[in-house]
Amino acid sequence: MTVSAPPALPAPDQRSSMLGVLRVYLGPLKGQVLLLAALLLGGTGLNLALPQLLSRFVDNAKLLGGADVALLSRLALTYIVLAVGVQLLSAAATYVGAQVGWTATNRLRADLMSHMLSLDMREHKERTPGEMIERIDGDVTALSNFFSQFAVRVFGAALLLTGALVMFWRTDPRVGAGVTIFTAVTLLTMNRVRKLGVEPTRLEREASAQLFGFVEERLAGLEDIRSLGAGGHHLNRFLQTQRAFFGRSVNSWRRRSVVWQLSMALFAVGYVGLLAAAVGLYAAGSITLGTAFLLYQYMSMVEEPIDQLTQQLQDLQKAGASLGRVAQLMALKSEITGGTRSLPAGPLELRFRDVSFNYAPSDPESRGVLRGVDFTLPAGQTLGLLGRTGSGKTTLTRLISRLYDPTAGQVTLGRAGEPGIDVRDVPLSELRSRVAVVSQDVQLFQASVRDNLSFFDPEITDAQVEAALREVGLGDWLARLPEGVRTPLPTGSLSAGEAQLLAFARVMLRDPALVILDEPSSRLDPATEALLTAAITRLLSGRTAIIIAHRLDTVARADRILVLGAGQVLEDGPREALAQNPRSHYADLLRAGAGAAEVLA
Template identity: 30%
Template sequence: MTATTAPAHGATDDDGPVLPAHEVRARSLALLGSLLRPVARRAWATALVVVGAQLALVAGPALVAAGIDRGLPALRAGDAGPLLLVAGVYAAAALAAGVLTAATVRLAARVSQAVLLDLRGRVFRHTQRLSLEFHERYTSGRIISRQTSDLEALRELLDGGVTTLAASGLAMVFTATSLVLLDWRSGLVLLVAVVPGLVLTRWFQRRSQAQYRRSRTAAARVIVRFVETMTGVRAVQAFRREREVAGVYDGLAEEYRAANAEAIRVNGVFDTGLVLIGNVTLAAVLLVGGLRVLDGGLEVGVLVAAVLYARRFFAPLAQVGMFYNAFQSATAALEKLSALLAEEPTVPDPVRPVRVVRPAGDVRFDGVEFGYGAGPSVLPHLDLHVPAGQTLALVGETGAGKSTVAKLLARFYDPRAGAVRLDGVDLRDVDATDLRRAVVMVTQEAYLFSGSVRANIALGRPDASDAEVEAAARAVGVHDLVMSLPDGYATGVDTRGVRLSAGQRQLVSFARAFLADPAVLVLDEATSSLDVPGEQLVQDGLRRLLVGRTAVVIAHRLSTVMHADRVLVVADGRVAEDGSPEELVAAGGRFAALHAQWQDSLRTP
């Protein structure tokens, strides 16, 4: 994943198609505007506080000048009032500056946290709403990056970056204005010195932009390599590839180190240049003002104030330059987040949903044609009727289209042509809630979430009672297993359920499906990764689960298929054979050959 700002003529967004730069900016600004609208009052209040804080700060040197040129002479004449007044006003201004600066930090934090809370919720909800097609092409690492590093980049900008930029800009304007009003000649010297400062800042912006892109690219490569290695650590260790993988990672880490080192060098040149320009400017103001003091053309207090203003002027310029890095990072993050939120589900909710409250489970594929994305057709033309209560098994070679049938039935995808119907209603018109209750899929990977066994069984019905959860577990034969765990149904399982064996996790997923009580159950290779003891346990639970409901079973193991009412042999997306297991064995076709191979494997010692 490479995070860069939009190119001049367009943006290649890894979250979507290539878009012109102005469209990317418009989309990002629209997102930012929608986030800021609810907190607009607090944002304006923050802006007013920033202005107040900078006015209080910029008053200091002018009050020093008044104290030296007005208060001290009055004190020598025996009148301490003017000096005490100036001192009191100075103390009040300093106190106000401190209070307002602290208020700025708090108000900015409230605004930024409100915005980030809104955005984080939007990203999570929208990502869940997107279709399976999106999640199959959009890696989990990129989604994690949106919720972590991209939101963190926006947090850094909103928490302090925007207020720092505003405060720095106002400080420079107020400082220059105050000095010009106090002594226009000293102000002219300061304004002349702004030119090399701006040139240096522009140089820094261009160089830092290039370094930022290089650093972000290098960081992304390191993260991707790390995630891939840790995800596939079993394969790495199984093939003893630790040294080679570490060598590749070390090379990527060295690129990242070199990019950061160059970025630090650029920052060093910028900081050093600003210090040099600031010191030369200070010397020029002091020299010109000092000569005028000697000639009597300038008061000493004004000279002191001019020096103080000159010292303060270039510090905000450095902050503006440093803000550019945070701005680039936040801009890139906002572009990616807006692209993610602009994604539309390829399986949209129906405009006029049809309620199917008590589905019978009658399934039809009417002239279904389907292909993934813009690819070739996986199912050229499929007509299929599965009566309510029938168990249908799909067998065939890998890539024949079996899992595609399951995904269409669960409405993870919509067909290009034709329709998939439940009780005569096109799935595209079925109310989404009713569809999720009516059709449940159990896959090869029995995914368990961190939490208790009970919570995992009750995933489809969180409001189920303990008795109902236990009844579901008993129905598929997993109750005794659960009770053997340390805390029974309250036993926690680690992420992905790694404290349980594959067969145990599959039984828990069967209990989950049983409790959900769907009219149509889709089993996609649910027993393919089990050993023989585990398979037997799961097969017993599977037979209990299938009673009284329509089932579409995809399996390579014929031990699962032989219990089906009907078998379809699928080849190249078409139905090659259709009949009961016994009929197809007797017919001597493809299924008979598979059955013979299976019988031979059982006889092999």
């Protein structure tokens, strides 16, 4: 199976500002951006010409009895044609802007998803899946308007505002100077108040993430909540979380609304001033009635873009808050990075060399989960890993696939008789393609059978998937599927045994060198366990393997046994030798298991 490397992400410092975001995500779309600019420029030019036609129409129409009907007809027809042109150009600009915006947004979503998948497990443990979903969907959706509408409307509004001011100056420099001063004061005032909503909006997004996380956790634990009759308590907590989100949303909206409220007040003053100036100039004979009407039209063209800017400033506040949260996430760095050395072909020898591990290494009072673990698992052999709950069995296997790295010591893989390669020196994609883990809780997706087994890899053929299913004993089950491997597999439609067998089939498709099975038969009935045992035998043939188990019959096929206790190796050796040694921990476990079976009998 081909393992592709994740896409390279833009540098975090490039994504820490609005200009940086525009440069990184709109830069590759510069052709479409230039087309968008041309559409906006053309629409603005036509929009500025419309009041000129209206002015001429009014000045000619007021000449009672002497109006040139032919001229008025031409002006009216020209106005209609230009107005239709404005609408067509506006629609085209909106379409191209949306296309540019969503393309850029989807690139950002993909970068965020790729980045989050690359983060260490510590980061994922500190955040709920619901919060992560809110980061990818909620925050990026807030940014989508910034991409799709901000450039269109702000650039278009800036063009229209500039053009309207130029027309004011051409019509009457005195009015042009007054309107320019008014516009400058309005924009400066709104720019000063626009930041009022950034922090409340950030808090709103945080509350939204907490709400998503709360809902996700409760849905995941729905069975326990129902069986224990705790629905009412969780509903009360939901209402508290929802109330906090609502309060922050209202506060955020109020702070953001200051911008447009201030804009309305300023333009009420501006319109009164312009109308007073137009009436005075008309009364003095300095301008015609058509020109007075023209000034009013151009004032509306000043108001419209500033209204657009006002609205976009509110969206800019949302985008600023979301961008800050996205930048925080992008700034997180994975401490687990791969090297450049490749693993040899075939089964691999595994060595732990004085390995210690602590989930909280910075806490001096925290006790390590693993302490001085040292053992060798020869290539092609199976290790039965035993120990009490909390002894460090699962943690040990996580160090092999590098979900975590040792606090001290070294984990190596390689050929027998040769110095092993530190797993930290192997590219992560190669390591995780050569080391396969089947956990207790098999994750199935609402997708087809082939997508569940191939993890959506299009290079894996249906024939390969079918062969893997038959290899693990699911041939009869496959024959009953109406659409074969293309049959949708709803979540929760399989038994625990069938889910485990599907997980084995996933491993068969990858053909790894080392397989880790974590409690593969912990929840199975005897008949299903027999089928699973046969599948395990086929799965482990010719591979190095580790089987974590509480039930001793699960490791009856193991070549070696390693017993952990309190994070240390209590015993390590060939299974047969340990079973025959009455003083071994393994022999004690066998006697305890036989005694429990007699009591049950």
